[in-house]
Amino acid sequence: GIQVEQSPPDLILQEGANSTLRCNFSDSVNNLQWFHQNPWGQLINLFYIPSGTKQNGRLSATTVATERYSLLYISSSQTTDSGVYFCAGGFGNQFYFGTGTSLTVIP
């Protein structure tokens, strides 16, 4: 299967700071998504972004499919951004998840 590497594994930010999370894939994918898992375990879909750039409020994501990586930008972080961020990619119907980036935003 496809290997998904996420970095950094852990991140601690002061409220208001910006951050960049990265996701690398071992092979080409035609479907790439970013998720936020809150402290209660709920996975929320942030972006469906097989290529290009999308923005949603303080979050934006960029995928460079030819180089097999994606970036998630968080600007002006808030304590509610805390949790684990996962990227998932696949080719066809099976999605492979990384091990996540655990983000803690402190006030």
Added chain:
Amino acid sequence: DTGVSQDPRHKITKRGQNVTFRCDPISEHNRLYWYRQTLGQGPEFLTYFQNEAQLEKSRLLSDRFSAERPKGSFSTLEIQRTEQGDSAMYLCAGSFGGKLFFGSGTQLSVL
């Protein structure tokens, strides 16, 4: 609201017992996935349905596991003769337009 409901939220069982989980996606989710997540790891793919047809199964899905999606609506995941290694969060996801929408999951603890 992701449009995917899972029941129960928590399940505690003794080793050797059978358990069944249910997933109810909204009708727009023609594709349905089951994943398993253990502490500190990302979700791992178990199986996938296109309407009522089970099209893919992971090697993780041993013969003690069975999943169904009768009539292409709700889905059930049954684990027979549970083992302590089955303890995990079991996640169901519906898919529409290629995007995955997860339920809240069922946390299974096998004692």
